[in-house]
Amino acid sequence: MSVGLFFQLLANGIMSGGMYALVASGLTLTLGVVKVFNFAQGDFLMLGAYLTFTIVVTLGLPYPIAILAALVSMAILGALIFLGIIRRALNFGFFNSLLITVLLVTVIEQGSLLTFAGQARAIPPVFPGAMSIGEVAFSRGKLLVIGSSIAVLVALYYFMKLKIGKAMLASAENSDVATLQGINAKQIFWMTMAVGCGLSGIGGAIIAPVYGAYTMMGTMVFSRALLVLMVGGMGSMSGALIAGFLIGIVESFAFQFVGYLNLVVILVLVGILMFFRPGGLLGKPMPVPGE
């Protein structure tokens, strides 16, 4: 394998890894705090990407507006879905709310199919052209994705250190005691959902210039996010972060050698990892439903 190819694969891996880390962080956050496994997490990414397309191409507005719009609109959508639908199901256990999110996947994907007539949309690159690092040429778009996703993840890290971030973690650990401490648990729930979905949305906006927007991208990313969760630990944000990049890189290299069977390869590696290090990689995971 040439050096150039190696770094290309690495860059691709970091790029997708960033996406997986974003989606998995949102997923794990919602799981830990709201105790809801948001199956539709990937679809918010897809919606963010399509929204970016609409804003940049159809409306002709600058790209940063699309990023902001994706973040805000997906956050609002997530909060609304929680308040309207999921909240009712919460009282009846984990599985009802889970199933509702599963059905939401169908609704969102079918809705997107009908709205966009199933066509994948391409978005013109924001910074066209290539840039060289050392001897290897990378497309600027990919570097932008890597940079943006890292920026968002860093912002997330500091967000968790803010009062509201800590309130979320507290609610995750024990929402009754958190309420006693003066945290409005009900508010925290929809806020967390908003943050989780917003993360996906902004991920979609970030990846859109490189991968475009297509209906199944949500499910694709979600399936990788599941692997990230397994490796990083169910309620662990830092685990999601590291595992996200790890899975992205492994997937990138595996695809080079075995094509679409890379999912099987990753599963085997994850299985081995689980054998030696159950419970994920590191960090203090939030408690999740079920022992």
Place this chain on the structure above:
Amino acid sequence: MSRINMVGLGILVLLLLLLPLVVGGFMTQIATTTITFAMLGLAFGLGMRVGLPRLDIAAWWGVGGYTTALLMKAGVSFWLTVLAGGIIAVIAGGLLFSLALPRGMIAFFVFCMVLSMAIYQMFGSVPLFGGWGGTTGVPAPTIGSFVIDTQREVYYLGLFFLMVTVTVYYLLYHSRIGRAWDSISSSLKLARSVGIDVVRYRMANVLIGNFFIAVAGGFFVSYYRAAIPSIFSFQAGVNTMVYLIIGGFSHSLIGPILGAIIATFIPEYLRFAQTYQAIASAVVVILILMFLPMGIMGWVDRRVKPWFYKRKWYARLSNWGVKEQPKMPV
């Protein structure tokens, strides 16, 4: 089971047996598909008895299906292929689940989802299974020289498998193993504290489920005469959860069957909506989940049964055949 319950069950079985004689071929076909889905839903219900949501059912369904497809095309008898599929599912399941089961419900849950996707990918990518077009031209099952190939005959074959499945599950649920399972799903820590080996009982549960799921797969493939990856998709696995929850997840035996019937009929009734059919079905199910969170049986338990309990004739009917209880001294 009380005498009146047995009579009720008998009537139900009779109706199921008479079904193809009363309705047309198309309905019989739908009923056969419903039977397969009911078997899968029952397996999901089995997993829920130990607190394990199994989203990998579609994968094992496929394992059974492809085993039957490939072996039957090689000339092996249908019944042997079903057995083989079951055994493969149990062994493979045993190996794979040993990694995930000790890690807890959520880890198991995510593992199952990933497993389902990976196996689906394998069915499509590995040339042995016929690629994404699948394996077609599977011969019809036979009993001796009798070939099962009309719509009705296949229906009865499916009904046979369904009844065997339900009977086995019923016996298990009412045995010591079933009671251990119930204790695990009620309170895991408490079960552990009285010495119940949770992991072992859970493993037994999922492996038994695997066997019957694979059997359902073998049946379905011999009914469909083909094994195509798109049948065994992740969505199909998710649907099994829908059947149980719509039907009522506290009733592990009736719930999935009822749920499968409803879930098959909703899209049929919504067929007029065509392109909107999928969204409309999903919305209907969401509404059911929001307003009938305990499923149809939950609603029956809350609203329908009390009406009966208040009727004197029902009290007399349920006491039919019940021996005279010794009276308490006043």
